[in-house]
Amino acid sequence: MRLAIALGQRNLGLTWPNPSVGCVVVDESGDVPFIISQGVTQLGGRPHAERVALAEAGERARGATLYVSLEPCSHHGKSPPCTDAVIASGVARVVSALEDPDDRVAGLGHTLLRDAGIAVTTGCLREPAFRIHRGHITRVTKGRPAVTVKLARTTEGFAGSSRGARLMITGEGANARVHMMRAHADAIMVGIGTALADDPLLTVRLPGMEARSPIRIVIDSHLRTPLTARVVAGAREVPTWVVTTIAAPVEAERALVQRGVEVMRVSADAAGHVALPEALHLLGTRGLTRVFCEGGPGLADALARADLIDELVLITGRSARGEGDIPALGMALQERIDELAFMGDDQAESDLFMFWERP
Ligand SMILES: [Zn+2]
Structure with missing residues (x-):
């Protein structure tokens, strides 16, 4: 998650109106976990970090863990929701730092993943993740x-x-x-x-x-x-x-x-x-x-x-x-x-x- 947050930090200022999210796909099946792929939200806010990381991982994402600095989006905006891509990738587990207060998401992203049989952990390194997403969170809440x-x-x-x-x-x-x-x-x-x-x-x-x-x-x-x-x-x-x-x-x-x-x-x-x-x-x-x-x-x-x-x-x-x-x-x-x-x-x-x- 620290790596995911550092990746998000890197593109701050380049992704508005979207948050700069970081995402890391990790194989945790062996004794030593290793990083399969990583992604950050691209310039202008698209594609989202999850899609970048999952595209690079391809079939290797199956059974892996996906770390993401903000709840994956669940709404159809200018691109299809990331929850679709996460479910289709076959990852076994998602670790997310914090809920997206955007009322089109607001917990629904996590719920959709759980409903698809994916193990979801939230609140991992919440505070540093909040810090990089403060801009997005302030815009959607205030x-x-x-x-x-x-x-x-x-x-x-x-x-x-x-x-x-x-x-x-x-x-x-x-x-x-x-x-x-x-x-x-x-x-x-x-x-x-x-x-x-x-x-x-x-x-x-x-x-x-x-x-x-x-x-x-x-x-x-x-x-x-x-x-x-x-x-x-x-x-x-x-x-x-x-x-x-x-x-x-x-x-x-x-x-x-x-x-x-x-x-x-x-x-x-x-x-x-x-x-x-x-x-x-x-x-x-x-x-x-x-x-x-x-x-x-x-x-x-x-x-x-x-x-x-x-x-x-x-x-x-x-x-x-x-x-x-x-x-x-x-x-x-x-x-x-x-x-x-x-x-x-x-x-x-x-x-x-x-x-x-x-x-
Ligand atoms: Zn997304």
């Missing part, structure tokens, strides 16, 4: 993608400077790790403040992984995203979505759309800002399961206020350069942290990573 907020701060706790000078907070090791987190997301999201202050490119710039850049999203209540912004200039290569309010100027929308940007409108909240619950719900209906929010502190705090943070990554740059005055953790986020579970910390060169997640 109608929105799971949100990971990443914030970087100096040792004094500042994320930026109101005087315009850009802070260099993290080193190369930490940046490479952040790029890997981007690659495992369906979309990277920033607020207009960050888009204006940093003009970020928001792509994956790891050698060999450039093609894994997810969709870029700017939350921009009044459509202030400059046409010269790098996320606009490259919108035909890497998709850029701008989420704004119904009150934003139509001319600004037209100019962005002409450059290949997709503009989406949602309601405004009392302060005239993008209503974040509605915005995330919209992203969920577009199929996104995992959104990686890179700032800044204002958007992070608004997400915390709306209880929309599922994972928090806080990086403290211990050799940060420059003087800041904008705190990384706003009031709402400071309060919200107490409701999240601290999952541990980790070091990248001189930078400290700390992780929290929704229990």
Whole structure:
């Protein structure tokens, strides 16, 4: 199951709107079990992991055990259900990490397998499997993608400077790790403040992984995203979505759309800002399961206020350069942290990573 979960982890960010599932077929008939085949959900979400692994196993699957990180699907979607393929393969046993809460499945997958005479064990390594499938589970249970907020701060706790000078907070090791987190997301999201202050490119710039850049999203209540912004200039290569309010100027929308940007409108909240619950719900209906929010502190705090943070990554740059005055953790986020579970910390060169997640 650990291998199945690791396989699923590998394609995170590539399979939306479907979960990235891992599957391993094992011959356990002898004294030493051995792996017959393995599979992971393919790009765009099809074929599913079970079908990939079973196709490779062929006749050797007969009598074997199939490990899978999520309950096999039991409904006719764009492809026939995996339960059909599992039953037809002749496997004797299925070990599954967790039930798929999608109400078209929700235990029916396991039941169909049992009814076909297959021994089914569920709940194996449930927690790590939940972690890789959090995006899918959040989308089917809450109608929105799971949100990971990443914030970087100096040792004094500042994320930026109101005087315009850009802070260099993290080193190369930490940046490479952040790029890997981007690659495992369906979309990277920033607020207009960050888009204006940093003009970020928001792509994956790891050698060999450039093609894994997810969709870029700017939350921009009044459509202030400059046409010269790098996320606009490259919108035909890497998709850029701008989420704004119904009150934003139509001319600004037209100019962005002409450059290949997709503009989406949602309601405004009392302060005239993008209503974040509605915005995330919209992203969920577009199929996104995992959104990686890179700032800044204002958007992070608004997400915390709306209880929309599922994972928090806080990086403290211990050799940060420059003087800041904008705190990384706003009031709402400071309060919200107490409701999240601290999952541990980790070091990248001189930078400290700390992780929290929704229990
Ligand atoms: Zn399936």
